[in-house]
Structures are given as C-alpha cells and as structure tokens.
Amino acid sequence: MFSDKTRKYLVAESREEFLKKFGERNFHVEKFMFGEVIFVRDENDVYAFENKCPHQGAKLDGCWIEKNKVVCPLHQYGFNVENGRGNGMHLETYPIIENKEGIYLERTYFSWFGE
Numbered sequence: 029m030f031s032d033k034t035r036k037y038l039v040a041e042s043r044e045e046f047l048k049k050f051g052e053r054n055f056h057v058e059k060f061m062f063g064e065v066i067f068v069r070d071e072n073d074v075y076a077f078e079n080k081c082p083h084q085g086a087k088l089d090g091c092w093i094e095k096n097k098v099v100c101p102l103h104q105y106g107f108n109v110e111n112g113r114g115n116g117m118h119l120e121t122y123p124i125i126e127n128k129e130g131i132y133l134e135r136t137y138f139s140w141f142g143e
C-alpha cells in the first residue's frame with residue numbers, strides 16, 4: 029500500500045538553541061537521514077529548504093531571501109519560500125514547527141509500503 033507520510037525531526041529544544049546555530053550568518057546547514065537541509069533567516073522568519081538548487085545542483089550556502097524568494101548564490105535564480113516554485117523548477121521546502129517540546133522540521137514524502 030502506498031501513501032504520503034509525514035515525519036517530524038527535532039532540530040532544537042528551544043528557540044534560543046535553534047537561533048544560536050546560525051551564529052553571525054543568515055543560514056545554518058544540517059544533515060538528516062534523507063539529505064542536507066539549509067535553514068535561512070530573514071529578520072524574524074526562518075525557512076528550510078533542501079540544500080541543493082534545482083537549477084544545476086549547487087549548494088545554497090550563502091543564499092538570501094528577497095521579495096519572498098530564496099535566491100541561489102550561483103546564478104541568482106529565485107524560488108518561492110513557501111512552495112519552492114520558480115523558473116519552471118521546484119526547490120523542496122520544509123515547514124518548521126515550534127511547540128512546547130522544541131523546534132521541528134516536518135517532511136512529507138511518498139512511501140510505497142506505508143513506512
């Protein structure tokens with residue numbers, strides 16, 4: 029049986045701990061079992077994306093947010109921060125969930141076997 033599955037990954041136990049990971053930069057990269065994720069700060073907002081540009085596969089380290097788009101540093105293509113769409117391509121985006129237990133990255137993926 030196949031279906032979409034959603035899984036949460038703990039990123040930090042508090043907002044302070046989470047923001048500390050960025051240091052002086054506007055981004056923070058973290059590896060998960062499914063791949064590398066880049067968290068990008070834009071003033072009070074933080075977004076999460078797959079750390080691989082859909083254009084030519086560059087890492088997004090050094091990217092920035094401009095007019096509701098994350099801009100790849102290599103060729104400056106922009107992708108919508110909410111749905112990852114841009115220039116006829118799609119960048120994977122991940123919701124960030126905050127609750128009493130901490131900060132979580134949420135990932136939805138397709139599963140053939142229900143797991």
Ligand code: FES
Nearest residue numbers: 081083084100103
């Ligand atoms: S590799 Fe990102 S815009 Fe070209």
